[in-house]
Amino acid sequence: MKKYGKKIILAAGCLLLLNILCLSACGKSGGQEQSGSFTERPDGGSGGQSKDDGSSEGQMPDGKTSDDNALREDGMSSQTGEGTGNRAEEGIAAPSVCGKLSVKGTQLVDKNGNAVQLRGVSTHGLAWFPQYVNEDLFRELRQEWKANVIRLAMYTAESGGYCTDGDKESLKELVKRGVSYAAAQDLYVIVDWHILSDNNPNQYKEEALSFFGEMSRELSAYENVLYEICNEPNGGTSWGEIKAYAEEVIPVIRAGAPDAVILVGTPNWCQEAGQAAADPIAGYGNVMYTLHFYAATIRAR
Numbered sequence: 148m149k150k151y152g153k154k155i156i157l158a159a160g161c162l163l164l165l166n167i168l169c170l171s172a173c174g175k176s177g178g179q180e181q182s183g184s185f186t187e188r189p190d191g192g193s194g195g196q197s198k199d200d201g202s203s204e205g206q207m208p209d210g211k212t213s214d215d216n217a218l219r220e221d222g223m224s225s226q227t228g229e230g231t232g233n234r235a236e237e238g239i240a241a242p243s244v245c246g247k248l249s250v251k252g253t254q255l256v257d258k259n260g261n262a263v264q265l266r267g268v269s270t271h272g273l274a275w276f277p278q279y280v281n282e283d284l285f286r287e288l289r290q291e292w293k294a295n296v297i298r299l300a301m302y303t304a305e306s307g308g309y310c311t312d313g314d315k316e317s318l319k320e321l322v323k324r325g326v327s328y329a330a331a332q333d334l335y336v337i338v339d340w341h342i343l344s345d346n347n348p349n350q351y352k353e354e355a356l357s358f359f360g361e362m363s364r365e366l367s368a369y370e371n372v373l374y375e376i377c378n379e380p381n382g383g384t385s386w387g388e389i390k391a392y393a394e395e396v397i398p399v400i401r402a403g404a405p406d407a408v409i410l411v412g413t414p415n416w417c418q419e420a421g422q423a424a425a426d427p428i429a430g431y432g433n434v435m436y437t438l439h440f441y442a443a444t445i446r447a448r
Contacts, residue, residue, distance in 0.1 A: 239295045240264065241333040247370040248335070248408050250433045255408070265335055267294030272341070273321050274307035274314075280325045282332070289332040298337040298375070299325045303354070304345040310354045319358070323365065330371050338362055339375040342412065346382030348392045355392075356399050363403030374400055375410040379417050379439060386414050386422040397431050408433045418444065 246258030254262040267288065270279060280299070288294040299322055303310045309318055322338055329336035340355055342348050348355065359374060366372050376396045380389050393411045400409060411428065413420045417439035428434055 239289075239293055239333075241295055242330070242335055242371040243333050247406060248373070249406065250408060250435055255435065265296040267292075267296035267298070267334070269298035269337075269339070270300050270325075272300055272302040272305070272307070273318055273325075274302060274309070277317075277321050280321055280328070282328045285325075285328040285332045285334060289334055294334065296335040296337065297325070297329055298339050300339045300341045300378070301358075302341045302343060303351050304343060309358070310345070310351040319361065322362065326366055326369055326372055330369055335371045335373065336369075337373045337375050337410065338366075339378055341378040342380055343378070346380065347384040347388060348377035348380055348412070349388055352392055352395065355396055359396055360399045360403065363400045363407070365403075367403050372404070373408045373410060374404070375412070375437070376400075377412040378437075380412050380414055381416050384414055386419065386426060389414065390423075390426065390428060393428055393434075397428070397434065401431070406433060408435060410435050410437050412437050416441070 240257065240263040244257075245261075245263055248255055248257060248263065250256070251260060255265070257263050270276065273280065285297065288297060301318060301322065302308045305311065307313045309315060326336050326338070340348070340358065345351060355376065359376065363374070376393060377389060389412060397409055400407065409431075411423065411434060413423050413436055417437045418441065420436050420438040423436040427436075
């Protein structure tokens, strides 16, 4: 397919993931309990921190202001002024320089503790458009779109979904190839368990446990992988139900990928991240909560 054809289909079929990691983890990291949240400005920067420990607006838990942790346009922290060397010159925070990502307070950070920002695209359902998981397309995303992440969306229900009538083995192989292509193109990759019409992640919990157990084991050699365990819970699914599900899935992933960043969806199409911040998952580091910003819905509130 010609290059412009791929762009058109990608634009129509993918969700833009600008600043996908909008709300940071709450849990233990380095033996200390860390919790809190931050709001995201329209320009993608982090807003003021508001915590019970008395931190003032715009102040992070370590005493620095939000400006101290501001992200440059290349997705790297302004703390060092150096970013990712050659990669920073290209405007991309890349695995080859940033290494394995982790969570520090309310920031996603690289191996040196510098805040990073992931920006890129999500595929549509892998079962429906497997042809777009190919190295040429990933190369175009990296080199021409200047993306540094791709999200592989494994739809769980719907026709051809992983948990309905989809070919599980073929779909798992497609994810593995996607992770390999991402690594070859110096991209981070999110393995996404894409809840939609099934509403509640607990409906297919056993399949999720099996899927993430296998994926985390077989992808353990890759440092560019993040796991998203439930896209957009909806249909009245409560945070308590999501939290209970996450508390079963996270240790399964941790058995194969002890340090990988794990993204946890929040109620009402991932618009209620504050509920997760108020009642965080305890006992695990490198966990983040997702916020999907639907402008019209937010404006109507």
